[in-house]
Amino acid sequence: MSDAVVPLSAVRGRSLWDDALRRLLRNRAATASLAVLGFLIVAAVFGPMLSPYAYDQVDKAGVWLPPLAEGRVMGTDALGRDLLVRLLTGLRVSLAIGLVATLVSLVIGVAWGAVAGYVGGKVDEAMMRVVDVLYSLPFIFFVILLTVTFGSNIVLIFVAIGAVEWLTMSRIVRGQTLTLKNKEFVEAARAAGLGRGGIILRHIVPNLLGPVVVYVTLTIPAVILAESFLSFLGLGVQPPMASLGTLIAGGAQDMELAPWLLIFPSLAMVATLMCFNFLGDGLRDAIDPKDR
Amino acid sequence: MLRFIGRRLLVAIPTLFLVITAAFFMMRAAPGSPFDMDRKLLPEIEANVLAQFGMNKPLHEQYVDYLAGVARGDLGPSLKYRDKSVADILKENYPVSLKLGLSAIGIAAVMGVSLGVIAALRQNGTADHVVMGVAILGVCIPTFVTAPLLVLGIASKLGWLPTAGWNDGALANMVLPVTVLALPQIAIISRLTRAGMIEVLHANYIRTARAKGLPEGLIVRKHALRAAILPLVSYLGPACAGLITGSLVVEKIFNLPGLGKFFVISALQRDYTVVMGMVIVYAALILVLNLIADLLYAALDPRVRLS
Numbered sequence: 001m002s003d004a005v006v007p008l009s010a011v012r013g014r015s016l017w018d019d020a021l022r023r024l025l026r027n028r029a030a031t032a033s034l035a036v037l038g039f040l041i042v043a044a045v046f047g048p049m050l051s052p053y054a055y056d057q058v059d060k061a062g063v064w065l066p067p068l069a070e071g072r073v074m075g076t077d078a079l080g081r082d083l084l085v086r087l088l089t090g091l092r093v094s095l096a097i098g099l100v101a102t103l104v105s106l107v108i109g110v111a112w113g114a115v116a117g118y119v120g121g122k123v124d125e126a127m128m129r130v131v132d133v134l135y136s137l138p139f140i141f142f143v144i145l146l147t148v149t150f151g152s153n154i155v156l157i158f159v160a161i162g163a164v165e166w167l168t169m170s171r172i173v174r175g176q177t178l179t180l181k182n183k184e185f186v187e188a189a190r191a192a193g194l195g196r197g198g199i200i201l202r203h204i205v206p207n208l209l210g211p212v213v214v215y216v217t218l219t220i221p222a223v224i225l226a227e228s229f230l231s232f233l234g235l236g237v238q239p240p241m242a243s244l245g246t247l248i249a250g251g252a253q254d255m256e257l258a259p260w261l262l263i264f265p266s267l268a269m270v271a272t273l274m275c276f277n278f279l280g281d282g283l284r285d286a287i288d289p290k291d292r
Numbered sequence: 293m294l295r296f297i298g299r300r301l302l303v304a305i306p307t308l309f310l311v312i313t314a315a316f317f318m319m320r321a322a323p324g325s326p327f328d329m330d331r332k333l334l335p336e337i338e339a340n341v342l343a344q345f346g347m348n349k350p351l352h353e354q355y356v357d358y359l360a361g362v363a364r365g366d367l368g369p370s371l372k373y374r375d376k377s378v379a380d381i382l383k384e385n386y387p388v389s390l391k392l393g394l395s396a397i398g399i400a401a402v403m404g405v406s407l408g409v410i411a412a413l414r415q416n417g418t419a420d421h422v423v424m425g426v427a428i429l430g431v432c433i434p435t436f437v438t439a440p441l442l443v444l445g446i447a448s449k450l451g452w453l454p455t456a457g458w459n460d461g462a463l464a465n466m467v468l469p470v471t472v473l474a475l476p477q478i479a480i481i482s483r484l485t486r487a488g489m490i491e492v493l494h495a496n497y498i499r500t501a502r503a504k505g506l507p508e509g510l511i512v513r514k515h516a517l518r519a520a521i522l523p524l525v526s527y528l529g530p531a532c533a534g535l536i537t538g539s540l541v542v543e544k545i546f547n548l549p550g551l552g553k554f555f556v557i558s559a560l561q562r563d564y565t566v567v568m569g570m571v572i573v574y575a576a577l578i579l580v581l582n583l584i585a586d587l588l589y590a591a592l593d594p595r596v597r598l599s
Binding site: 132133141144145146148149150151221225228229232233234235245248249251252255256259262263266269270273274277278 | 307310311314315318319321322323428429431432433434436437439440441443444448536540541544545555556559560567570571574
């Protein structure tokens with residue numbers, strides 16, 4: 001071995017993803033959002049464990065405490081429960097619902113759209129017709145029916161929202177698949193004797209990653225919002241469990257007496273949604289710069 | 293054109309049929325019945341009540357009965373509000389929701405388009421940044437946050453407007469709910485208009501119009517705007533779906549006698565006919581709006597042929 005051998009890593013070329021990452025990191029709004037989101041996620045996951053109070057711990061002696069009184073950073077509610085812990089717990093629930101329901105919509109949407117787009121013809125027409133019909137149902141109504149039908153438990157909310165949010169995903173994926181399926185590399189795979197399922201899984205789906213990643217970042221806030229709407233209407237997360245939606249709904253009821261119960265959860269909600277939206281926009285610009 | 297409308301309406305009927313079917317069986321799959329009370333009904337009485345509403349028959353016969361009723365334009369009686377039919381409930385409460393929704397979308401369209409045009413004409417200027425900043429906020433602040441905050445600030449603390457109630461649609465009572473409903477729509481519409489406008493202003497025919505020496509105002513109003521608001525027209529359908537969701541919350545917070553409250557309560561009470569009636573009305577509304585959007589699209593863009 002001679003000293004002149006250059007390590008492999010040094011000659012590595014810049015892939016499209018490296019370029020995208022560089023563009024993303026140059027976008028100040030997106031990187032700031034990423035940092036804030038990271039902080040919120042860490043706080044939501046570990047915060048409740050570090051607090052001396054539990055999210056459902058009632059304190060008869062300390063009800064309606066304003067922020068910063070008696071060591072309660074964000075004050076307490078009508079039952080003397082600590083708002084900071086409830087806020088972090090609610091954030092955790094909302095984020096979890098956002099991630100899991102998005103995952104559900106991702107799996108259904110990508111499978112549905114890729115199959116419809118790749119197989120084409122009558123199958124495509126029938127599958128997209130189903131999507132059209134589901135689109136013409138007012139979304140919130142559909143979710144209300146599902147939660148009413150199966151009772152409101154948290155797993156169902158994941159599935160119900162995910163089952164509605166996959167529609168747009170499937171349309172995006174189908175459109176992309178239609179352009180991909182006539183590309184040379186797909187033809188090469190077909191010529192090499194790979195079956196339909198193999199082509200979809202190995203060649204179509206990996207190439208969908210770009211637009212799908214962008215749409216996932218924009219679906220998470222949409223799901224969080226949908227869950228909050230449900231919780232606000234009393235159909236989502238049930239007490240004493242909290243989500244951002246239930247906290248805002250509760251805060252809205254007591255806002256004359258204790259405005260902090262409305263203001264802090266609202267701020268957390270808006271910050272979370274904004275960060276996801278900025279990140280999604282940033283990712284879109286980074287992955288597909290011609291859309292700018 | 294008439295043939296196009298006819299064909300679209302013919303496609304809408306099977307869609308509506310599928311929507312009705314899905315909602316019917318989902319609703320019936322839910323445990324419980326509209327006649328569950330705190331006190332259990334005597335079996336004889338329960339049998340009588342069920343027979344009165346035709347609910348003693350097997351489910352598929354009830355389904356056929358219901359479809360036949362809908363085809364005749366009869367949505368049936370409410371199972372919970374004893375002396376009211378579904379049509380009565382719709383007639384009483386739908387105008388409120390409609391008035392709210394239409395005012396909101398009208399204001400949102402005017403404000404959103406104006407703001408979007410201003411932002412596009414001053415691209416990357418201060419006005420542009422202000423409008424787009426506000427637009428991002430409008431998208432990210434949900435109605436159930438703006439509504440209580442506005443009530444707390446403007447109605448409770450300042451006392452400028454009533455905090456809640458309908459008062460037969462008096463202007464003062466409409467201001468806050470319509471504002472809350474319109475804000476997110478203004479945000480989305482101004483973003484869409486700005487994007488469309490910026491693209492159109494670079495088109496060749498705009499350069500031609502400028503070269504002819506037409507005044508800038510005329511170019512913007514007559515030449516550019518028409519093409520720039522095309523994406524907005526396709527947004528009409530989803531916008532109305534968004535308004536429905538928004539009005540559920542707004543009607544609850546402002547205690548307005550719209551359809552929104554029946555949406556949730558009736559589903560929880562298993563008032564099958566009322567829920568079905570609302571599914572049909574909203575699904576039909578969305579189908580019709582999508583049709584109008586397509587017609588508008590063709591009217592604005594002569595390249596689109598209706599076929």
